[in-house]
Amino acid sequence: MTTFGLALPHYDALFPDRTITGARRTQAALDYARHTEERGFDQIWVSDHLGLELDTGPRRLSPDCWSLLAALATATDRIRLGSLVTNAALRPSALLARQVATVTDIAGPRVDLGLGAGWNTREFVEVMRSMPPVNERLQAVEDSADTVRRHLGANAPPIWVGGKRRGILTVAGRKADGWNLAWDPTPETYHQRSCMLADTAREAGRTPSGIQHSIGLTTFLGTDERDLRRRWKHLQRWVPGGHLDDADFDVWRQRGLVGTPAEVRNRISRWTERGVSHIVCAFGIPFGICGDEQLDLFAETIR
DSSP states (O other): OOEEEEEOOOSTTOSSSTTOOHHHHHHHHHHHHHHHHHTTOOEEEEOOOSOOOOSSSSOOOOOOHHHHHHHHHHHOSSSEEEESOEEGGGSOHHHHHHHHHHHHHHHOTTEEEEEEOOOOHHHHHHHHSSOOOHHHHHHHHHHHHHHHHHHHGGGOOOEEEEOOSHHHHHHHHHHOSEEEEOSOOOHHHHHHHHHHHHHHHHHTTOOGGGSEEEEEEEEEEOSSHHHHHHHHHHHHHHSGGGTTTTOOHHHHTTSTEEESHHHHHHHHHHHHHTTOOEEEEEBSSTTOBSOHHHHHHHHHHTO
């Protein structure tokens, strides 16, 4: 059965109300988490970046990933909570294990640990003064997985590894309970990368089917074609930095889960047939929600 998660908004400028910033931003994220749980979603995912660079003025620091997950654990009861993904190279593995253990103490067995090797040079420069070589970053992912499992034992959460390059897929094949590919991969890209993952799993003596597959998809719905195009105009105005100003809707709609409810259900079925067990929804832009009605319309679509 396919499960569905929300890429939770928690950055400035990525809420329907663009005036939500600072402390209001964190409270709004908690409110959306509660609503997501009420609407029957299975998972909430939080990203791990210092901030977003969207050409909307000075960058402001975002909430800390694991501090926010701890708050989400107290604000929700059923829904799973995870990082998509924690940059393993920016956090000492023992410190990360302590953070994961704390959230697990609060949330119980609802936690998922997503790990990645990092890609944002500016973040590495701000935290570490330079970006480590890729082999060191990949080793950090392996070390983090091993350390968390060693310290938490039977309470260790499922570990997801995110990425598409051969190096990170090799790590996923050795260490991951699940693999995530984001954002908006084509079916061809997904097939190619999933085959690479299967090969690395076999090389590690593992059964490829033991690794769950998830994808992150832009999700955007309209009740019918006319409504969809009307909402598209709003999305173009809403996306920070004018990033969709010159986009052609008929091209843009080919991505992710974009369309009427019937079209979206059909796309979900096609991804499920390809072996995807979990879909992370980003309503308009990763870790943003362009309109409250999008959550509700999607929840009604997947019932």
